[in-house]
Amino acid sequence: MNKRDFLSTTVLSGAALSLPAQAQSSKSASPTLLTVTGEIGKGNRGPIDPTLDRMMVKRMIGFNRAHVFDFTALTGLPAVTIKPTLEYDLKAHTLRGPLLTDVLKAAGVSINDGAKVMLRAVDGYAPTISMADARKYRFIIATHLDGKPMALGGLGPLWAVFDADRFPDMVAQKVTDRFALCSWGLYHIDVSRG
Secondary structure (H helix, E strand, O other): OOHHHHHHHHHHHHHHHHHHHHHHOOOOOOOOOEEEEEOOOOOOEOOOOOOOOHHHHHOOOOOOOEEEEOHHHHHOOOEEEEOOEOOOOOOEOOEEEEEHHHHHHHOOOOOOOOOEEEEEEOOOOOOEEEHHHHHHOOOEEEOEEOOEEOOEOOOEOOEEEOOHHHOHHHHOOOHHHOOOOOEEOEEEEEEEOO
């Protein structure tokens, strides 16, 4: 494959991935970054599109309705700043974004401690946490790292993360073990009853 074919394929693939969310989001023409499904409110997009929602189909995700968020919608929610020591370089970094519970409320989720939240990343990693833990650890959906939007291909563009340095049960663990519940490259959240 020559460089021009590679670039054309890359651009067209990126456009195709964002089409369903653009076409079905009620408020935005910018690409969806996060899709919330399961026990949500009425949602702002329809069912999964087997042709255009390819990554979700490959991960066997199905839904009749969803609530989607683009970057503007997420950064429009009240932001929280945390400064955890990250396992990747053992340094404290500043992460900013809305609380996970605020994102879920915006999606019409009835917040109760028994509910379960699956945090699915682009690499397939999908830890499930309880709503009680989401609240206890004050998980955020980080949109910014050290003052800059996070890029796809790094830890972003979204990261479900918390400030592990603030919780004795996490500080007791090695730093490399503290983030097992966190999904970088987050693109999908599924909420189920507890």
